[in-house]
Amino acid sequence: MNNDMEHLLEKYFDGQTSLREEEVLRQYFATNEIPPHLLCYRELFGYISSERSMLSAKSSNVHLNEPGKMPTGSSRWKPTGKKWAPSRWSLSIRPALISMVAAAACVVLAIGWYLFSKPLETNCPKNQSYAMIDGRCYTDQALIEHFLDQSRRTMSEAVSADPLSDQLQELNFFGDEFRNIPPSQSKQP
Amino acid sequence: MLYKTFLMGLFLLSPTLLAAQDGLSVKTVFDLYAKRERVTTVELRGNMVASYDMSLYRSITIEENSSALNTARLHLMNDKNRSDVIREVMKDGKVTSAFYQLKQKTRDGQNRYILFKEMAPNTFAIVYVEGKLNTEALTKFLKVDTSF
Numbered sequence: 001m002n003n004d005m006e007h008l009l010e011k012y013f014d015g016q017t018s019l020r021e022e023e024v025l026r027q028y029f030a031t032n033e034i035p036p037h038l039l040c041y042r043e044l045f046g047y048i049s050s051e052r053s054m055l056s057a058k059s060s061n062v063h064l065n066e067p068g069k070m071p072t073g074s075s076r077w078k079p080t081g082k083k084w085a086p087s088r089w090s091l092s093i094r095p096a097l098i099s100m101v102a103a104a105a106c107v108v109l110a111i112g113w114y115l116f117s118k119p120l121e122t123n124c125p126k127n128q129s130y131a132m133i134d135g136r137c138y139t140d141q142a143l144i145e146h147f148l149d150q151s152r153r154t155m156s157e158a159v160s161a162d163p164l165s166d167q168l169q170e171l172n173f174f175g176d177e178f179r180n181i182p183p184s185q186s187k188q189p
Numbered sequence: 190m191l192y193k194t195f196l197m198g199l200f201l202l203s204p205t206l207l208a209a210q211d212g213l214s215v216k217t218v219f220d221l222y223a224k225r226e227r228v229t230t231v232e233l234r235g236n237m238v239a240s241y242d243m244s245l246y247r248s249i250t251i252e253e254n255s256s257a258l259n260t261a262r263l264h265l266m267n268d269k270n271r272s273d274v275i276r277e278v279m280k281d282g283k284v285t286s287a288f289y290q291l292k293q294k295t296r297d298g299q300n301r302y303i304l305f306k307e308m309a310p311n312t313f314a315i316v317y318v319e320g321k322l323n324t325e326a327l328t329k330f331l332k333v334d335t336s337f
Contacts, residue, residue, distance in 0.1 A: 009293065021211055065258070069273060119248075124232070127232075127234060127235070127240075128234060128235070129233045129234055129235065129237045130231075130232055131229065131230065131231045131232075132224065132228075132229070132231075132232075133228075133229050133230075134225075134226050134227065134228065135224045135225060135228075141237075144231060144233070144237070146235065146263060147229055147231045148231050148246070149249075150229075150247075150250070151248040151314060151316060152229055152252065152330070152331050154250070154306050154308060154314045155248075155304045155306060155314065155316050155331045156331045156332045157286065157306060158276070158286045158287065158304050158305065158306040158331075159275075159288050159304065159328045159331050159332065160287055160328075160332060183258040
């Protein structure tokens with residue numbers, strides 16, 4: 001018996017027990033015939049059993065559709081004819097309230113998103129020269145000229161790009177051994 | 190019913206109409222990315238560019254952003270269809286370097302140019318220029334040795 005329980009305990013802590021086996025364990029630890037080396041688990045199963053009984057007691061107090069009986073602990077239920085039914089508040093106002101709270105939460109989230117995704121200082125002057133770096137605006141002339149020079153250098157390659165020579169270079173058309181030959185030697189006689 | 194259809198049509202066409210007013214597709218890239226991280230924008234007006242016969246010089250450099258590069262290429266393609274291609278380099282079917290002059294001038298008859306250069310993988314720059322200067326003058330302006 002004890003060996004069986006030890007085996008079941010192992011399964012329990014591995015999370016492999018069925019509901020039936022867990023019930024067997026709870027019943028076993030509710031008895032007084034527990035060997036000393038398993039006594040440490042008694043409190044655990046005792047706690048689980050007491051929690052389960054409390055939960056079942058609570059749920060038994062709320063039988064929402066029990067005909068003709070007012071659920072305990074609820075003032076939101078009104079008698080309709082011979083039966084008790086949820087009041088108008090819980091049927092219509094409560095969902096509306098939930099919707100309003102949800103909408104408010106959405107608005108708060110949207111504002112938060114807007115504020116946190118908002119770029120840094122971006123108020124660049126209109127009709128005036130400026131440089132914007134990583135979302136920050138600068139109107140210092142030296143800085144603007146520095147970035148203008150960078151931009152010009154980049155674009156000077158674009159305006160002077162020679163597609164044919166680029167392609168020949170990429171294809172390594174003539175091979176490396178011909179690159180250092182002076183023009184006079186490469187001419188045909 | 191007819192009124193609703195008209196309104197719906199107007200709503201659907203509004204982006205096209207707005208784009209037509211401006212006539213520059215790559216403007217979207219400036220609008221979308223100018224204020225982001227790893228992006229540098231330079232906008233020059235007035236005295237700083239007047240001596241080069243320019244009224245506007247806008248450049249944007251975007252670093253390591255593949256989606257921005259794809260977006261830019263799409264808009265560049267739109268503008269290319271309305272431009273004279275002055276110079277263009279393509280690699281693997283994609284534009285790596287471009288120099289276009291838009292056929293449509295500004296309202297006061299100024300020339301409009303778009304330049305594009307992919308400097309490194311997913312890093313590129315676009316320049317938009319408005320001014321009375323011609324292609325040669327712009328090339329000269331850009332080719333000035335700025336190293337010192």
